[in-house]
Amino acid sequence: MTATLTERGTHRERRAHVAALHAELTRYGLVTWTSGNVSERVPGEDLFVIKGSGVSYDELSWEGVTVCDLDGGVVDGVRKPSSDTDAHAFVYRSMPEVGGQVHTHSPYATAWAARAEEIPCVLTAMADEFGGPIPVGPFALIGDDSIGQGIVATLRGSRSPAVLMRNHGVFTIGASARAAVKAAVMAEDVARTVHLSRQLGEPVPIAQEHVDALYARYQNVYGQ
Ligand SMILES: [Zn+2]
Numbered sequence: 437m438t439a440t441l442t443e444r445g446t447h448r449e450r451r452a453h454v455a456a457l458h459a460e461l462t463r464y465g466l467v468t469w470t471s472g473n474v475s476e477r478v479p480g481e482d483l484f485v486i487k488g489s490g491v492s493y494d495e496l497s498w499e500g501v502t503v504c505d506l507d508g509g510v511v512d513g514v515r516k517p518s519s520d521t522d523a524h525a526f527v528y529r530s531m532p533e534v535g536g537q538v539h540t541h542s543p544y545a546t547a548w549a550a551r552a553e554e555i556p557c558v559l560t561a562m563a564d565e566f567g568g569p570i571p572v573g574p575f576a577l578i579g580d581d582s583i584g585q586g587i588v589a590t591l592r593g594s595r596s597p598a599v600l601m602r603n604h605g606v607f608t609i610g611a612s613a614r615a616a617v618k619a620a621v622m623a624e625d626v627a628r629t630v631h632l633s634r635q636l637g638e639p640v641p642i643a644q645e646h647v648d649a650l651y652a653r654y655q656n657v658y659g660q
Pocket of ligand 1: 539541
């Protein structure tokens with residue numbers, strides 16, 4: 437991507453909203469230093485906004501959020517966009533239903549990713565939110581489309597809005613940035629609980645028909 441890095445101040449409201457959502461990542465302990473990012477699509481404009489690279493969470497305002505086109509090129513902003521921008525762009529191009537994305541290295545979920553082990557659906561909260569296990573995506577190097585391809589290959593057709601990219605971390609999608617943030621918070625929460633459960637024995641799976649019923653009910657009540 438060629439970053440011209442000029443500020444025109446467009447999409448300021450959406451950038452401020454996305455900047456503010458980053459506070460949820462620190463509140464729930466999902467990120468360290470400047471890692472992690474939130475993005476949101478600009479509906480109808482073939483654009484999205486994403487956290488700038490290396491911007492500290494304490495000084496994140498709308499100006500720390502950059503506007504990009506769907507190829508990841510900078511359209512407006514003074515900060516180079518996140519190094520994960522190509523992955524976000526690939527997902528927005530490939531999945532038109534996705535309105536927001538989050539990436540973190542949240543510790544419990546990333547510990548499952550480091551083992552390339554999906555999180556089994558052993559909690560009703562998981563059935564509600566993820567509709568089954570949280571799947572593992574392939575190993576992918578940063579720098580081209582391969583992370584985005586891995587996310588899309590794993591999540592397309594899956595009920596889960598979260599994928600554990602192998603040896604890396606968590607990527608979540610949602611109808612909005614807020615929905616993707618919720619999925620990232622819930623993914624870490626269930627990763628921790630299932631991990632704790634496993635220390636004491638083997639967690640008991642939930643029967644598929646119960647997973648289906650819980651998911652249908654929850655999505656009906658709380659779904660978009
Ligand atoms: Zn990462």
